[in-house]
Amino acid sequence: MAVRQGVDGVGGEADPVALAGGPPVSLRVDRISKSFYGVAAVDDVSVELHGGEIHGLLGENGAGKSTLCSMLVGLYRPDSGRIVLDGDEVHLRSPDDAAALGIGMVYQHFRLVESFTVAENIMLGRGTAGGRRARRAVEEQVDALASEYGLAVHPGAPVWQLSVGERQRVEILKQLSRGARVLILDEPTAVLAPHEADRLFDAVRLMVDKGHAVVLVSHKMQEILGHTDRVTVLRAGRHAGTGATASLTPAALNTMMFGNDLAGTDTTEGHTAQVPGEPVLTVSGLTVTGDHGRPAVDDVSLTVRRREIVGIAGVAGNGQRELHETIAGLRSPATGTVTTAALAYVPEDRLGTGLAPGLPIEHNLALRSFRREPHARRGVLRHRAMRETATALVDAFDVRGARDGMPVSFMSGGNLQKAILARELSEAHDVLVAAAPTRGLDIAAAEAVRRHLRSERDEGRGVLLFSEDLGEVLELSDRILVMFQGRLVGEFDRGSVDLDQVGLLMTGAAE
Amino acid sequence: MTSRLVVTPRAKPSMTVRAGVPFVALLVALGLGAVILGLTGAAPLTVYRTMFDASLNGARAIERTLTYATPLILTGLAAAVAFRMKAYNIGAEGQLFLGAIAASGLALQLPAGTPAVLMVGAMLLGGALAGALWAGFAAVPRAFLGTDEIITTLMLNFVALALMNYLIFGSFSFWRDPTRPVPQGNTIPDSAAMPVISGRLHVGFAIAVALAVLLWWVLRNTTFGFRVRTIGDSPRAARYAGIGVPFATLAVLAISGALAGVAGAIEVSGVTNRLDPKSLAIELGYTGIVIAAVARLNPLGVVPVAIFLAAIATAGGSMQSIGVRVEVVVMMQGLIFLSVTAGEFFVTNRIGLRPAGPPEPAVTAAAADALEGAS
Structure with missing residues (x-):
């Protein structure tokens, strides 16, 4: 078992095996599958989780990470396959079932009542009466858990006063106080500043040292490499590999995540060479403040010319949304300028925007x-x-x-x-900005959309394409820009794309 | 084998359903009401007969109902137009008071010999402006600073009520009749009284109906209406389409306030003939919100709903006159109104039976929301 050194020497004091006196938890997912409307979201995946280890779950958007986790917490029922907890097969019909068995999840979007205090949020959903004495007891329990795991938070504080990092700690404490032995963290650092992320991982390390099993869902490769003991990679719903983190290199993980098939993509099909014309969209020195108050777009400059498709590759949540919304005039920039000819815009959010x-x-x-x-x-x-x-x-x-x-x-x-x-x-219009234009579409509809993008270019207009589907960006774009944490971190011309390099840049592993 | 109830939304309810469901709902309410009346010792059929006679049977009854419905149509329109754009003006109550203050003030100030057309016209205009201005106090902060208009419009109702009470009960103001020891508003000249259609029914009713048709037409057939409908459905889509949301918010709240102000002016001119806080502060503004909601914010729907509610109200008075206790009257009114409102669910949804099959995926809307953006 790949138990690492405890952090700050505290981990060493705890018994790495005992949790409530029992043997360490083990959760086995055995050849599990789940389809939606005939599309396999998770296809024949097997994973083993053990108490005492942080297990990374890595994969692109749409690789099936969330669907797999949803089955572990009883939100979805598997079409086939088994979930085995401590040697017994379990049937999880609801998140309550999962919680009763000690499986809990901390979602990316917190589920806290803002006007309630930390203790009240933790009591919520446990069916305990809200008397003063019960509240006092919960507050004491929260305090004890908080100091045990280094998750400092004041139990009497109303949630609306807390920072994002504190709210996340409340969510974790909520799961721990319900007796979670298997804790799934869904993209926990997506909303955190770097120093908060470090604190989180200290706490997570303490948890596994005490015998919990933690699943870290992420698509940031450095995070997976730096903080997990073992890692499982999913690709297109299938199990692409599992291994001890120490034995894996970024390049190996990259191949597991994106596969070799991208290299074989015929990038010339339907794509005739064009000489780009004058610029129709110029972004210079653009910085945009995101919804969490941190810069979501950080000093971005780019140009789109007539007769070219510029593709922005990147994992969702790295500032793409803020960038295209600012270009479309739906957000105001903090600094920098956007100069555009007549603009057509396909927003990410089809219904509503x-x-x-x-x-x-x-x-x-x-x-x-x-x-x-x-x-x-x-x-x-x-x-x-x-x-x-x-x-x-x-x-x-x-x-x-x-x-x-x-x-x-x-x-x-x-x-x-x-x-x-x-x-x-x-x-x-002279330029089209399209954000995730094929997400969630069936093959025929997606192909129709791609045909429109190509003919835009061939008719002499410029196209700026945002997509989480790297294959699509490679297939359509004349130039590819890679976006990571609000910055453009790489630029490639169509003929000279280094796939490994793109993958590493997207996951922040190439610095 | 068991079956399960399945509720599916109707994309476009047919006319038969729209017209039929409220009628069935009314029958259900009368059936349930008969049980209550029977238990309290009244004869249901006699009571229903009295209710019908008082509100709908004969010219006098219909005049009474339509007169009562007039301000309700206008406050219903005031709520409908604002709510249509998700600007929740619940201040029609106060805007109506301001309209009444302005209209009675003008009637007392202008020479008594002014022709009725000019006099009444000035009162309506003045009432509309005062109502719009009162709504403007809430509309400007809402449009430019994002202040919650629910709070501000509600608070302004109490200010308006206090102002009206002060003018009559708290001071020897211009509005108060100086000749009487008991505080009372000064009576407006005859030329300021709304012309009559028949009996007690005055021209104000026709004005209210005409405004309903006008508002319906504007919302449906003008670019302004297009903006309002788009903002109401999705402010983000509206901004994306280049629609100026702050200006539309100001315009719509001003129109809403003006409609409530006209209601106040019409009540002064057609019914009370003086600034009379006791007969004006009967929650006409708040009732308008209920009417707009039941009419699904459709201006044309507001008219029948207001008349229906007015009929229930006038019928209620008659029940008391034959010895039905006031508690039972209120219960009956609530029962009828609730049934018809609840019937809406059956208009917008189709209910069917389906044999029990494999269970649905155990995913709730909230859960799906939480997973949004992930894989």
């Missing part, structure tokens, strides 16, 4: 043109013209499932995306 969900297709397709002829004259809408435009666009872009007067929220993701493209591309 791209489309008004409760309104019908003819309304949504006119969102940009409702002020002008033929859709309006002297402030009065012309419904017939709007319907005619809608019919024409629905035909041209093969949008299916739209009915007169029906809210667009009833339509499928692929058709929503086609509707947004239809509206955006039918407006005069």
Whole structure:
């Protein structure tokens, strides 16, 4: 067992085996599978977790990490396969079942009641009555757990006063106080500043030294290499490999994560050489403050010219969203400038930003043109013209499932995306900014979207493509920029992409 | 084999369902009400007959109901237009008081010999402006600073009520009748009284209905209405489409306040004929919110719902006159209103039976939300 040295000498005092007096926990996932609508999200995956170790779970977006964890905490039921806890097969029907067996998860998006205190949040969901004495007892328990694990937080403080790092500690304490022996941390450092992340890992190390098993879900390779004992890599829902962290190199993990198949992608198909024209989008020295108050985009400069597709590769959450929202004018930059010719924008968030969900297709397709002829004259809408435009666009872009007067929220993701493209591309524009344009689409719809992006380029416009799908970025882009933690950390031309290097830059392992 | 109830939203409810469900709901309420009335010793059929006679049977009854419905239509519209854009103006109550103060003030100030058309026109305009101004105190901070308009509009109701009470009960103001020892508003000149359609029913009712149609048309057929509907559905989509959200917020809250102000002016001109806090402060503004909600924020829907509520209210008065206790009256009113409101669920959703099959994936909306953005 790869138990490492305790941190600050504290870990050495604890018995690394005993947890509530019993033997260390062991959780075995045996050939588990789960599909949604015929698409395998997790396909025949086996993993073993042991008390006393931090187990890294690494994979791209969509690799199946969240689905696997959701099965471990009883949110989803596996289609096939077994979950074996301490030698007994268990059937988890709800998160309560999992909690009762000592399996808990800390989600990326916290689930705390802001106006409640730390202790009240921890009592919540345990069914204990909220009397003063019960609260006192919980506060004492929280204090004891907090000092035992180095998770300093004041039990009487209301959650709204706490920093993000403190809130995360509350979530962990909540699981520990419910007796979690297997603790799953989903992207725990995504919201943390570096020094907070270090504190977190100190606490996690203490937990495993006391016999807990911790699963660290991440797509940051350095984090996995620096803090785990063993690591399992998922790729496209399948088990790509498991090994002791000490025996793995970044290059080996990279190959497991992205596979060798990317190297074989035929990047010339449907792609004719073009000479780029004048710039249509220039971003210089752009810094944008994110929702957590930290810079989400950090001094980014880029140019998109006519007749080229510029692809931004990167793992989600590295500032891409803030960047394209600022380019589209939905956020204001802290510093720096965006200069753009007529812009068409396909936002990440289809329902809610791209489309008004409760309104019908003819309304949504006119969102940009409702002020002008033929859709309006002297402030009065012309419904017939709007319907005619809608019919024409629905035909041209093969949008299916739209009915007169029906809210667009009833339509499928692929058709929503086609509707947004239809509206955006039918407006005069020189540059298209597309964010995750094929996410969640079936193969045919995704291919239709890609065809539109290519023809944009071939018709002499510029395209800035944001995608978490590295294969897609490689396939479509003339130039590839890699984004990591708000910065552009690499640039490659189509002909000279070093795949290993891109993968390492995306995961922050190349510095 | 067991079956399970399955609820699916209807994309577009048919006219039959829309019209049929409230009717069935009314019958259900009357059936349940009969049980309550029977238990309290009243004869249900006699009571229902009295209710019908008082609110709907004959010209006098209908005039009474429609007169009562007039301010409710306007406050219902005030709530509907604002809520349509998710600007929650719950200050129609206070905006109505301000409209009444302005209208009665103008009626007392202008020469008594002014032609009725000009006089009443000035009162309506003044009422609208005062209501819009009162809403503006909440609208400006909301539009530019993001202040919660629910709180500010609500608080301003109490300020407006206190102001109106002060003008009549707390001071010898211009609005108060100096000749009477008991505080009372000064009576407005005859030329300031709203012309009558028939009996007690005044032209204000026609104005309210016309404004409902106008508002419906504006929301449906103008670019301004397009903006309001887009912002109401998704402010982010609106900003993305280049719609100026602060300006639209100001405009909509001003319109909302103006409608409530007109309601106050019409009540002074058509019913109370003086600034009369006791007859104006009967929660017409708050009732408008309920009406707008039941009408699903559709201006055309506001008219029948307001009339329906007015009918229940006038019927309630008649029940007391035949000896039904006031508690039972309130219970009956609530029962009828609740049933019709609850019926909405069946209009927007389809209920069916499905044989028990494999269980759904145990994922809740909250859980799916938490996993969003991950794999």
